[in-house]
Amino acid sequence: MGHSGMIAALSAVLASGCATAAPDPVSVTLEETRFLAENIVQVVVAVEGVPDPAVIRTATDCAAAEAAMLQRLDFARHVRTAMREEGGIRRADAVYSVTKDVPRGDFILDVAVQAEACRELEEAGVIANYG
Template sequence: MIRAALISPLLVAACQMQPAAEVTRFSPDYQGVETRLLDGDLVQFAVAMTGAREQGDVDAYAECAAAQYALIRGYGFARHLRTNVYEEGGVWRADAVYTISPSLPRGLRKLDAEVVVAHCAENGIPTV
C-alpha cells in the first residue's frame, strides 16, 4: 500500500511533464498576390496564405512576388521598404512595399531578383 502511494504521484508528475505535440510538417497554401504600382518604381504587394509557421513565411512569399515582378518589368533588383504582417482566423496576410530598379539600389534589404526567384522555385514558393 505504501508502494502504491509513492508510485501514483510519480506517474502523475511524469504525465504532466510530457511536452505538447509540435506540428513539424509545413503545409502552406499560397492564396495569391495583388500587385499595385504606386508611383514609377514603387510597388505594393498584398499576399495571403494559410499554413504559415511564422511571420517569416509570409515575408518570404511577398519577397518572391517582388523579385518576380522586378524581372517581369525588366529590372534586376528590388529594395524592401516595409512589410506589415498580420494573422486573423488562420489566414496570414502581408502588405509589403518595394522599389524596383535596373541597378543595385542603396539600402539594407536589397534583392537580386534572379537569385531570389531561383531560391523561391527551389523552395516551392510561388511568384507573381
C-alpha cells in the same frame, strides 16, 4: 542568405515540432501586385499554414521579385510590410523599391536569385499555390 540557405531555414521552420510527419506546405496566395510609381511595387499575399514572419517575408520577397522581373528590373529593396491575421490567414501588405541598378540601403534582393530560390521552394514543397 543564399537560396540554399533560405530553403534549409524555411524547411526547419516548417518542420519544428513535427518529428514524425512531413509538414504540410505553406499555402501562399498572391492577392495583389501593383506599381504605386515607376519604381515602387506593392504586393499583398495571404499565407496559410505557418505563422512565422520569415515565411511571410519570403512570400512577399517572391512576389516582389516576380513583379520586378516582369518589368525587366534587377533589384528590389524591401521598404515596409504591414501584417494582419483573420481566421488563421495572415495577410502581408509589402512595399519594395525596384531598380535596374543596385539600390542603396539594406534588405536588397537580386531578383533573379530570389526568383530561383522561390521556384526551388515551390518544387521542394515548402510553399504551394504561389502566384
